[in-house]
Amino acid sequence: MASTAQVEVVKSSEDNTLRNSKYVKGVQYLVENGVMQIPDVYAQPPHQRVDATKFESSNEIPVVDLAGLQDDSRSGVLAEIKNACERWGFFQVINHGVPVPVIERMMDVARRFHELPTEEKMAYYSAYQSESPSRSHRFQTIYNAEKQTVLEWRDSLDQKCYPPPEDDKWLKNPIDYRDAAMDYSGEVRKLAKLLLAVMSEGLNLSSDALEKALGDEFGQNFLINYYPPCPNPELVLGVNSHSDPGALTVLLQDEIGGLQVFNEGNWFDVKPLANALVINVADELEVLSNGIYKSVAHRAIRRVGDVARISIASFCNPTWEAKMGPIAELTKTNPPLYKEHLFRDFIRHFRSRYYDGKGCLDNFRLPNNL
Template structure:
């Protein structure tokens, strides 16, 4: 079955100045009426190069409890490598449509990897103004190269190089989050699957939209994964729900945006908060972002870490296999 891609819809929409009705959000979701305009949310910015480890633990712990989101600078990933990652991703989405369809999700395929458009059930059949590409980048035993672009030719090398740099940052963040809960450095990572933790890359592609005040790139959600490490391009779009309002998040060149996801909220027994966020779109410019979701293996069970639970603070969440959590979340079923 031929799937209509948002990139193609956008080309027609930009010619006639309107968008199809399935992209027009209900009034209580439209960015024009629900964003607190003129205010950029200054989410915590944390310098990962500082040598005072206790201070770093305190900053990350506080950001994860109060915000569920923070940005890290001086993280050790070279800015040239981030630019290369962005360039090869952009080049893929600028290929002729039939070339992108080569790595599209096959009919009847139940996984998320591959090039695609719609991801999950949305209320009243609404759609996000976005195409995407998903593929696992780590560990090697989980990688399926059939979902990696062959074009541009440097795509694979660039993504593998970026992943190697990212692993060090991820391990450092998980260690700091662990210590912030009063645990040993490796306990949070072990509670997520240890060395089998899956790194799932997604490229979000939000083409220009003639009616950005009516549409959303991604509807409001929390990430299912443990943490998300995200590289944005310079086009504003990430919004966070804080104190009853939607705010734009300030863009900082070469920073990584870190989202606390559902699995960290669960294993911390609610001490860390999964961030509720959404994406807006732009009238003139293409917005893109490169999140990497750190996911437990599908069969791995995640629940509140026993050391964090006691008679005064009983478990607030069920322990369940990650794949079952995902199934319930994507199908809007109770957890």
């Protein structure tokens, strides 16, 4: 860690105007400038800190070997995935078909981007809420400048993947970023299509039912999260508790760990497995399945240590104009739990608020099912 001048830890009026504050340069900037104690604006309220929440270290998050889909084990693998979607909303997959060199290359360019000089990264900076629809990538350090009162201990790079950006709209530095990102996002897309088909079968629907429900071609973007070492890790969260608003998320995490899932009143570690991918049900998949599959609150903590953590979350989302609601075949014996809506309205509602567990989805439940 750098040993330059300590960042002053004071609470000032600029904490209330985060979009224009010094904190837009991100947490890596603080670390590089020798911060010895976190600024107050990063300190979580006592009841949300890791040591104040129920926590269990567990191996119970399901691990599914997808190689079995190609042999006599197929029915067993289908049952494992269905059970994981119903009980946990999360599972890890191995033998998933994404080549290890593609994974390693993606992690390498992710790290090299986040370790660029701050001013180079700031050339790509944009607040999440800004109106720049043609922009295919943005460097983020504050999730929601209008709503947040406490900042997260992470910097992020948001990249649109599908529909694919034009060649000149990819990040230029690192120089090999575009090729690595295209290869990785293409492999993740193939995996997502496979999983959506398997999940459809688990609902006794045709294998293309869920993918069709997402629109003509589901959207895709990824978020490269970078969690630098923190001098007070017990006071911060890397990502606050939330459920994802789209359909399906595919997460690549390094060996450091920090992802936690909320289940039956406790937080559980999702322990890193080499070259495994973490799959989670997002809100609109819960809607389409009429509550059979569960989206789940999750968060990222920052552990003690001097090594930065990296994760790459790939989001597979309905098209902007897709009409969402429980699939009709699933409401023949059970009444619909959710209002019909356009995905654009759901995502706008999600972006208008700060992370609050499953609060966004709860607002789309039908009144008799609250």
